[in-house]
Amino acid sequence: MSKKTDERKKNVVVVGGGFAGIDAAKGLAKQLDHAQYNLVLLSARPYFVNIVAALRTVVSSAGQLEEKVLVPYDRLQNVAFVQGRLVEIAETAPGKGGVLVLADGDRLEYAALVLATGSTWPSLIDFGDADEEVREKIGVWRRTFAQAKNVVIAGGGSVGIELAGEILDAYPNTKVTIVHSGTRLLNDAYPDKFRDRMEQTVRARGVALVAEDYVDVFPEPLATTDVVTRAGKIIRGADLVIPAFGARPNTGVVATLGGGVLTASGHVRVAPTLEVRGHPGVYAAGDIVEWREQKQAGKASAHAAVVVPNVVSFLRDQPQAKVYEGSREMIVIPVGRAYGAGYFDVLWGIVVGNWLTSVLKGKDLIVGMIRGRLNY
Incomplete structure (x- = not known):
């Protein structure tokens, strides 16, 4: 073995x-x-896939992120890797x-x-196991985003929000619409004040939002069509409809x-x-x-x-003393490199905006820090 x-x-x-x-x-x-x-x-897989940076990696070849987000396990000490x-x-x-x-x-x-x-x-970042399969999928999506002009994202959770931002950073003239099942973006694990800030940030970037609705049909990529939501709203001329469910x-x-x-x-x-x-x-x-x-x-x-x-x-056949008591909810959601919002469940519940979100995550998606966990 x-x-x-x-x-x-x-x-x-x-x-x-x-x-x-x-x-x-x-x-x-x-x-x-x-x-x-x-x-x-x-x-x-033959390597760790940094899912935190996956959306930016598949949207554009800028920075050749795949060389940084696909990290081998060979520097883990005292660990035998079996693929x-x-x-x-x-x-x-x-x-x-x-x-x-x-x-x-x-x-x-x-x-x-x-x-x-x-x-x-979601299929966008559901990578395969073999190296050639992973890299081919990245290449296919990059070519697809480069050609798309009118993108509909089904799902207004963190994946859908971040994806919208990455598309607009790479292709500012692309039209982006998010269709979300809830009345507000994200879910009720987070307070309304944060969800409202998130919506303000997304709208400020020019993203159109359709709330309390669903996309049920996903045409082939780059096949221009009118998307009809479950509630009957028509989004005309979409050429890329992407599921971004949780x-x-x-x-x-x-x-x-x-x-x-x-x-x-x-x-x-x-x-x-x-x-x-x-x-x-x-x-x-x-x-x-x-x-x-x-x-x-x-x-x-x-x-x-x-x-x-x-x-x-x-x-050692000894009693197990450590128990898990849960973790505080914290999340930082970039909407591209320079925009976004974050929430920290401390004190009164702290909400942060564009600048701190960019510093904490949006600018570099903490790629270097994560590589460090694998001793790279």
Whole structure:
């Protein structure tokens, strides 16, 4: 399976190479007894994809961001990387480890398991697994945006808002319309004062908004057509209609653990220790966790801070003392490089505007900081 693993040792496996998986792997690398355990990071892709910068990457080739947002795992210390797509988790017995079955037929035993399989994203940034597939998709979207003149975005969450800003930065003459199901942009996890500021910022950039409505039909890209919303509004001459709905938990393979593991929404049922309910020694982190909070990359480190010590305690047959108590809601949404708004659930609930949003995120999408997490 990997020349970097010692077959005489047991494996602790982290499944998923996104934000939560990286934070869990880095934490375990520092705390595991490497004389007894191999630490393995299993991911279907050959590198980390910085989803925070994905929208800017697919809209335009400016800055050649793909060279910065696709980051190899080879500088993670004391971590053996295995590329493969997981298709089944075959648990020996609760608390007794098991075997991970990969699409190519390979099998990887585990003594403890961290599931950090992340989200499935709207098609625009739902990248494939192979390097050539990822890069081809980026190229196709860039060519498409360069030709589009009238774009309709279905979804007024953070993805739709950021996408509108990136389009207008790269192509200022493109007409952009957001169709959103709610009365205000975003959702009610955030206060109205922030959502109102967000709408003001989006409108100031020239984006047209259609509220309390839906797009049900998505024509082929660059096929000019009149878009008729569910409520009957006509958006004339659209040549690109993009779904930008919220992400969904990527947990299909997690269901192979057995019945009752997933909620109706597809999230993983966990105890406050972030151990999967009914499956000792198996943990979940990141977007897939059933917890009443917004699913964001910023939550990953807090999840890892609970999972890592509890994995170590499990392996030592000691009580698991760390529990997750949730995280404050914070979000920064650029509308291009120089515009946007942010919300921080501290004090009275702080809302920030264009300048601070640009400094915190919009200008460079914290690409350098994120590369640093993988030691680049």
